[in-house]
Amino acid sequence: FPNHAAAGPISDPPAPEKSNTPVGVLSAARRRDRSYTGIIIGLCVGSTLGISGACIALFLCYQKDRSPIRMPENSFNEKSSELSIPPNKKGSLLIFNYQVLEHATDNFNEKRELGDGGFSSVYLGKLWDGRLVAVKKLFHDNSNRDEQFSNEVEIMSSLNHPNLVLLIGYCQYRRELLLVYEYALNGTLSDHLHGETKASKKLKWETRLDIALETAQALAYLHFSIKPPILHRDVKSSNILLDQNFRAKVADFGLSRLVPLEASHISTCPQGTPGYVDPDYHHSYRLTDKSDVYSFGVVLAELISAKKAVDITRNSRDIGLANLFVSKIQCGDLHELVDQNLEIDVKPLVREMVYRVAELAFRCLSVEKDDRPNMMEVAAQLQEIKRFGYAGCAERELSSYNSFNGVQETRKLLGHLCTGSPTSVQEKWRSSSTTPDSNENGFV
Structure with missing residues (x-):
């Protein structure tokens, strides 16, 4: 301790000055000052906290609505639904908030509707980043909606091809099931061949051939x-989308099926669109890759004729385009069926390519599935026809692909039906009975 004695004596503190203000009055004034100060501080702190809390709450709500979530590695399973989506192999699918899609489509406004089918409606949507998308909303009254939804997500999440439409994500909210796809600016092939777009945007033959080739390559x-292979089961012109460059994008895999490895077919109840369904599949309940080939043959007939696959205004036997197409070939009148916009009368090279594609379509529409080429052969043949067109020589023979040649194979196909039958669709058939109708039991 310090030595206080050495520091000298400690003086007393000075006495406080006397005040004329009474002690009680002074204490009350000080208490009032402290009270006012506390109230002011409390109000400032409370206001600041309230404003900050409100801002944080608004920000969190805003972020919740705007930020999609990546699909988790485990199965996605909402409490409101028993559906289970398989894990996405590439982790690229997004799970969208329902309110986000509702806002993107202007509450699913009818003016935003791009089209509808038997199972769903499709709406144009605009996401927060300005990207245009096609939002597919499944109907509530579709008894197979759960299976189709899960099936489409599972299949599309594993595909990667430039001519297959891209699935961006999906939404599963209460009873609502929605799929979000990339938007195809030029609509569907059907729009350009049969719809309102046909008059304003006529498809040139070169564009039609490219669309046929790209679709064949996708299939x-x-x-x-x-692995395992996928059968589309609903190939048709309205399921072929066209982007800004008119590149084909095959869409709508709700009815598609995975084929077990080493299986030759799938036994299943026939489904598809009237006018496109394979008659062999319709009668035998056996779905094979040749069923897609038959449907694609109808699409080729559409590209050549610009006629609908089914038209009830035609006579009863020709309601189905497949029947009409083969009938015209049998009578040597294919030129009557060719779309006038192709101008084959004044464009000999186009005429030659059209007839060669017609040869291929005829083979695809064979009643016997074993007489049809597979899609790899179809794609190769279309590629050769395109090269033929580029060469600009109508005398050039098409090269073979794995011993497949349109004219030669057609000759073999027709030879066992009627000896001496014409081998080219440009020749006149002896009678309408020289080959079986591609759909003799009526369109399906």
Whole structure:
């Protein structure tokens, strides 16, 4: 301790000055000052906290609505639904908030509707980043909606091909099931061949041939490059989308099926669109890759004729385009069926390519599935026809692909039906009975 003695004596503190203000009055004034100060501080702190809390709450709500979530590695399973979506192999699918899609489509406004089918409606949507998308909303009254939804997500999440439409994500909210796809600016092939777009945007033959080739390549990819293979089961012109460059994008895999490895077919109840369904599949209940080939043959007939696959205004036997197409070939009148916009009378090279594609379509529409080429052969043949067109020489013979040649194979196909039958669709058939109708029991 310090030595206080050495520091000298400690003086007393000075006495406080006397005040004239009474002690009680002074204490009350000080208490009032402290009270006012506390109230002011409390109000400031409370206001600041309230404003900050409100801002944080608004920000969190805003982020919740705007930020999609990546699909988790485990199965996605909402409490409001028993559906289970398989894990996405590439982790690229997004799970969308329902309110986000509702806002993107202007509450699913009818003016935003791009089209509808038997199972769903499709709406144009605009996401927060300005990207245009096609939002597919499944109908509530579709008894198979759960299976189709899960099936489409499972299949599309594993595909990667430039001519297959891209699935961006999905939404599963209460009873609502929605799929979000990339938007195809030029609509569907059907729009350009039969719809209102036909008058304003006529498709040139070169564009039609490209669309046919790209669609064939996409189907060949599904049949031969995917393990297990995938059968589309609903190939038609309204399921072929066209982007800004008129590149084909095959869409709508709700009815598609995975084929077990080493299986020759799938036994299943026939489904599809009237006018496109394979008659062999319709009668035998056996779905094979040749069923997609038949449907594609109808699409080729549409590209050549610009006529609908089914038209009830035609006479009863020709309601189905497949019947009409083969009938015209039998009578040597295919030129009557060719779309006038192709101007084959003044464009001999186009005429030659059209007739060669017609040869291929005829083979695809064979009643016997074993007489049809597979999609890899179809794609190769279309590629050769395109090269033929580029060469600009009508005398050039098409090269073979794995011993497949349109004219030669057609000759073999027709030879056992009627000896001496014409081998080219440009020749006149002896009678309408020289080959079986491609759909003799009526369109399905």
